Amino acid sequence: MIAGVTWLVAFQLVGELIVRVADLPIPGSVMGMLLLFCFLRARRYGDGGSIVRAGSALLRHLQLFFVPAGVGVVAYLGVLGRDWLPITVAMLGSWALGLVVVGWTAVALERLLGRPRDDLAPESS
Template sequence: MIGAFTGLLACQLAGEIVVRATGLPLPGPILGMLLLFLFLLWRGGEVPAPLAAVADGLLRHLGLLFVPAGVGVIAHLGLLAEALLPIALAVSIGTLVAIAFTGRLMQALARRFGDERR
């Protein structure tokens, strides 16, 4: 179990090292997750039982990882209130753009792969 957790942290560390060494505009943990994915593909796609157990444990307690973000929001409520309109616009427009892009992408993929449900 500790070995699997160490493996997860090693992937994250490798991602951070590569991002900082190359200057990629990508978060290190995302690159580390890609490295873990490639490693698992190299193993034939089979997830080792200890790694699955560690991942399940982390996912079970995922809500705890949002506590620091919630504290940050509460700590900066005044600043958020001052910038409420720009934040609301950015979130609204970003959401609409993401939905539109996802819909168009789905239509293009359905056409390409011949989905009958169009």
């Protein structure tokens, strides 16, 4: 377990280092996850490995990671109450934009790969 957590933290730190040195506009933790994904795919890492066990243990307690976000909401209740309209419009607008982009991407990939969607495929009896 300790070895798995050490690997996870190491990939996060490497991601942070790469982002800061290269001055990239993405979070270092996202870069670290990308590097970890590439590492796991390249090594064909099994389900019994220390990294997977540590990640599974962290996922079992995922709800604890929402505590800082909840504290932030409570700390900024005044700002949220004062600027509720622009915040709501931004949240709904970004949700709708994301939904449209995902839909367009899915349709484009279906056309590119030449695979029909399941609901449009002819029924075979």
